[in-house]
Amino acid sequence: MSLYRLAFPGVITFIAFLAYGPQLLFRSLEPHALELRQWVIFNSLVICIWITYGRACFTNPGSVPSEWALGTNVSSDPEVRRNKHRWCRRCEAFKPRRAHHCKICQRCIPKMDHHCPWTINCVSHRTFPHYFRFLFYSVASMAYLQYFIYIRAAIFWTGRNLPSYLGPTPTQIIFLFVFLIVNSITLFALGILLARNIWCLGGNVTTIEGWEIERHETLVYRARKQGGYLNGPGGARIRIRKQEFPYDIGVFQNIRQGMGGTPLLWLWPFAATPLNESGLDFKTNEFEDPSLSWPPPDPDRMSRPKGQNSYVHPFTHEEDSTPNQERLNAFRRRQEDDLRRFDHGSSATTVRRRFQKDNNANDDIHDDQSAIGQEGWRDSEGDRLDDFGVDEDTEFHDENDLPLAELLRRRQAKMRPKSQR
Numbered sequence: 001m002s003l004y005r006l007a008f009p010g011v012i013t014f015i016a017f018l019a020y021g022p023q024l025l026f027r028s029l030e031p032h033a034l035e036l037r038q039w040v041i042f043n044s045l046v047i048c049i050w051i052t053y054g055r056a057c058f059t060n061p062g063s064v065p066s067e068w069a070l071g072t073n074v075s076s077d078p079e080v081r082r083n084k085h086r087w088c089r090r091c092e093a094f095k096p097r098r099a100h101h102c103k104i105c106q107r108c109i110p111k112m113d114h115h116c117p118w119t120i121n122c123v124s125h126r127t128f129p130h131y132f133r134f135l136f137y138s139v140a141s142m143a144y145l146q147y148f149i150y151i152r153a154a155i156f157w158t159g160r161n162l163p164s165y166l167g168p169t170p171t172q173i174i175f176l177f178v179f180l181i182v183n184s185i186t187l188f189a190l191g192i193l194l195a196r197n198i199w200c201l202g203g204n205v206t207t208i209e210g211w212e213i214e215r216h217e218t219l220v221y222r223a224r225k226q227g228g229y230l231n232g233p234g235g236a237r238i239r240i241r242k243q244e245f246p247y248d249i250g251v252f253q254n255i256r257q258g259m260g261g262t263p264l265l266w267l268w269p270f271a272a273t274p275l276n277e278s279g280l281d282f283k284t285n286e287f288e289d290p291s292l293s294w295p296p297p298d299p300d301r302m303s304r305p306k307g308q309n310s311y312v313h314p315f316t317h318e319e320d321s322t323p324n325q326e327r328l329n330a331f332r333r334r335q336e337d338d339l340r341r342f343d344h345g346s347s348a349t350t351v352r353r354r355f356q357k358d359n360n361a362n363d364d365i366h367d368d369q370s371a372i373g374q375e376g377w378r379d380s381e382g383d384r385l386d387d388f389g390v391d392e393d394t395e396f397h398d399e400n401d402l403p404l405a406e407l408l409r410r411r412q413a414k415m416r417p418k419s420q421r
Helices: 002-026 036-058 078-084 128-158 170-203 207-225 251-259 324-342 346-356 392-396 404-415
Strands: 086-088 093-095 100-102 107-109 114-116 121-123 229-231 237-239
Touching (some): 002 036, 002 128, 036 121, 036 128, 100 392, 128 170, 170 251, 207 229
Antiparallel strands (some): 100 107, 114 121
8 A cells, every 4th residue: 555655756756757857958968958849849748747647636536326226217127227237235335337346446436447556546437538638648748758869869879989078978878868768668658558548448448348358258268168158156057148348339429428529628638527427327339138237147256046155066065075176177177178179270279378367267166265266367468357446346246136125225224323223
């Protein structure tokens, strides 16, 4: 937690270091200080960085109103209600679609993208525009700075054979080299991050939903090897089929939903926070049945049947005393044999690598004390949901199957005075 508290002052120091340090150095290096036009453009970009970073840090990421889903938002169809209105045990309230409980903010965040340690705030439907503009102006200003550094480094290299008293001092050379390395590495990293956010914005996909899409593709691949079904809690056979991501409604509409409705204000640093978007309900592309949920069914996400102490098959619980790890290793050996028979090309090899990353390869073994299951699963970049700030305990074990009457009863009991409980 102490390192987390240092993130904000660290970013502030880093911005100041790259924004103003090179300008001081350029005064003593050929071709000397920036021209007036260059100075105005560069410092205008820096001002935009300060504004957008401050707004990304201090804008409220939103929350779920306590009265939400107690009125007209609740569907009369129990199937739709179960899939679209989840229950958060931490908040003791309904959790809308695309919302997740942030373990740092300690509440459900509507359309949560991830909790950013550098802005010490959640990136959500309200803060994403500021976060995106911060990345954009950071990359733009550093690309411009890279041009200035390159010119001065080229002049130094051209005159490297001249007497030392005609060139820059060793201290100036060191600082120029430091600025070149630091700016190049940061520009490369933020450039990739900006490109990824542009891709996510165009597809209306959050970082968390990207993780869910990859998880779903892995489950679909696994199910195809087993006739379209995977083993769920209590030995139940769960049908797994490919589901389309429901929130991709077209590139332009996706960008409007993420950045606001006016294209002229998408990059304006003073653009208003999207207060008119509640973040509680979103238009879908209607490619799938409205009763289907997102994320799609996952055997590791389903509730444990009441009265059972484990997820193993009821007929093998007493008979099979083999340690879990040995059974898991045996399953993986059978899995390798299956992959050798089914893989016939580079594309299959790519999928196999992703498939082998699934720590829940054995669908018949579920150990709550280990990193087996959806909690322990990592995507192709090695990330778990926990790495995005999501509270995994409530995310994977939401009480989806509680009847609405019970949820309302709990809400009413909570709102009554303590003397009447």
